[in-house]
Amino acid sequence: MRDPAHEDKVHEVVVVGAGPIGIELAVALQRAGIDYAHLDAGAIGSTLEWWAPGTKFFSSPERIAIAGVPLASLEQEKATREEYLAYLRQVVQTFGLRITQYERVTDIKREGETFVLRSVRSRSRHASEVPPEVTGDSGAPERVWRARRIVLAIGDMHRPHLVGIPGEDLPHVSHYFEEPHRYFGQRVVIIGGKNSAVEAAIRLHRVGAEVTISYRQPEFSERVKYWLRPELLYLIKQKQIGFVPRTVPVRITEEGVAVRPVEGGGDxxxxxxxxxxxxxxxEQDTTLFERAGVELIGPGRAPKHHPRTMETNVPGVFVAGTASAGTQIGGVKVFIETSHVHVRRIMSAITGEQVDDAALETPEFALPES
Ligand SMILES: Cc1cc2nc3c(=O)[nH]c(=O)nc-3n(C[C@H](O)[C@H](O)[C@H](O)COP(=O)(O)OP(=O)(O)OC[C@H]3O[C@@H](n4cnc5c(N)ncnc54)[C@H](O)[C@@H]3O)c2cc1C
Structure with missing residues (x-):
């Protein structure tokens, strides 16, 4: 039911997205006494929700801790998905943050001095999937939010990058590695060769699956988690995991995956x-940027923004976290540890507080790790 009082209220800021960076920004806004509303299409941290149980971060705990709250991991090692989700809940509870979860923002428009956001209640299994609420099929009622400024901290992993081959939508095909047990005693072909593919291959082998990897490159990159790469190479050498390098899939059927060589037109x-x-x-879903009038640039269609303020070409619309990078093609450069600084930049722009240039620079990390 519509609440006219709610719809008329003009917030100073509406934050869209309650991943680690959206939450870190919410704490900063609360500390500064700035009125804001905070919405997420799923549960908080929903980008991390679908990782396979026990998946470890590449980044060390201190680098992904937010808002100055230490992140303790069970074995003083890299945090697992579960530890980090518990940590995010703890941060939200500790600061008493009010986050409207399962509320997907579908539209942004400027009306005079304010922005008007429209949202629908959204309870799809994957927050990343475009659900019937958005396509208009669910009949869910719309809510309206008004704000002087908007921060889009919506991430960059909204939908899988589709390969575009016949059979990709068959029920035994998935773009997400979620529950390893499901594959016990099964023949699994994995397409890909980056962290997710390597991790899935090792874990599936260990749950008794018969695993084959098809990868377009001749070998696995040095950027793969350094505790996984040697293990995988050993298992391939021992012929415990099959590896078909320099191949791409062309078709998926009930029986398997047809692959062909990347070059040379072989059989x-x-x-x-x-x-x-x-x-x-x-890939990132750029709909909200487009609706708001934000220009998208480069092959990854990144939202155009000022690097010192994170304000986009639309005055009053800011970007934070991985949302600022568009679809990250050719290597991930924006992740949690390089995004804390976005919060400082946005707060400095909103409050007018002068901050040393050095404090607003992106930290340099060769790899998202130790
Ligand atoms: C297996 C795996 C391992 C990873 N390991 C690391 C690592 O070691 N270190 C690291 O830094 N990063 C890692 N990442 C990447 C990490 O997930 C991102 O860096 C991080 O989630 C980015 O945080 P964020 O707050 O910018 O965005 P996200 O966490 O993506 O949060 C965006 C939020 O916005 C919400 N949202 C999106 N659209 C809407 C909408 N229309 N309306 C309302 N809400 C919306 C989403 O539901 C989501 O909760 C890993 C990713 C994967 C898949």
């Missing part, structure tokens, strides 16, 4: 499979 080869994991990356 197709059928890799038998009960299940197929297409772990070929994710």
């Amino acid at each position: 197709e080869r059928m890799l038998p499979a009960d299940f197929v994991l297409l772990l070929t990356g994710y």
Whole structure:
């Protein structure tokens, strides 16, 4: 039901997205006494929700801790997905942050001096999936939010990067590696060769799956988690995991995946499979930027923004976190530890507080790690 009092209220800021960076910004706004509303299409931290149980961060705990709250991991090691989700809940509870979860923002428009956001209640399984609420099929009622400024901290992993081959939508094909147990005793073909694919291959081998990897490159990059890469290479050498390098999938059927060599036009080869994991990356949904009038630049269609303030070409619309990077093509450069600084930049722009240039610079990390 519509609440006219709610709809008329003009917030100083509306933050869209309650991943780590949206939450860190909310704490900063609260500390500064700035009125804001905070919405997320799923539960807080929903980008981390679908990782396989026990997946470890590449980044060390101190680098992904937010708002000055220490992140303690069980074994003084890299935090797991579960530890980090518990940590995010703890931060939200400690600061008493009010976050409207399962509320997907579908539209942004400027009306005079204020922005008007429209949202619908959204309870799809993956917050990343475009659900019937958005396509208008659910009949869910719309809510309206008004704000002088908006921060889009919506992340960059809204939907899988589709390979675009026949059979990609079959029920035994997935773009997400969620529950390893599901694959016990099954033949699984994994397409891809980055962290997610390597991690899935090792873990599936350990749950008794018969695993084959098809990867377009001749070998696995040095950027793969350094505690996984040697293990995978050993298992491939021992022929415990199959590896078909320099191949791309062309078709998926009930029986398996047909792959062909990347170059040279060689023959197709059928890799038998009960299940197929297409772990070929994710893309950003740029709809909200487009609705707000934000210019998208480069091959990854990143929202144009000022690097010192994070304000986009639309005055009053800011970006934070991985949302600022568009679809990260050719290597991930924006992640949690390089995004804390976005919060400082936005707060300085909103409050007018002068901050040393050095404090607003992106920290330099060769890899998202130790
Ligand atoms: C397996 C795996 C391992 C990773 N390991 C690391 C690591 O070691 N270190 C690291 O820094 N990063 C890692 N990442 C990436 C990490 O997930 C991101 O860096 C991090 O989530 C970015 O935080 P964020 O707050 O910018 O955005 P996100 O966490 O993506 O949060 C965005 C939020 O916005 C919400 N949202 C999106 N659209 C809307 C909308 N229309 N309306 C309302 N809400 C919306 C989403 O539901 C989501 O909760 C890993 C990713 C994967 C998949």
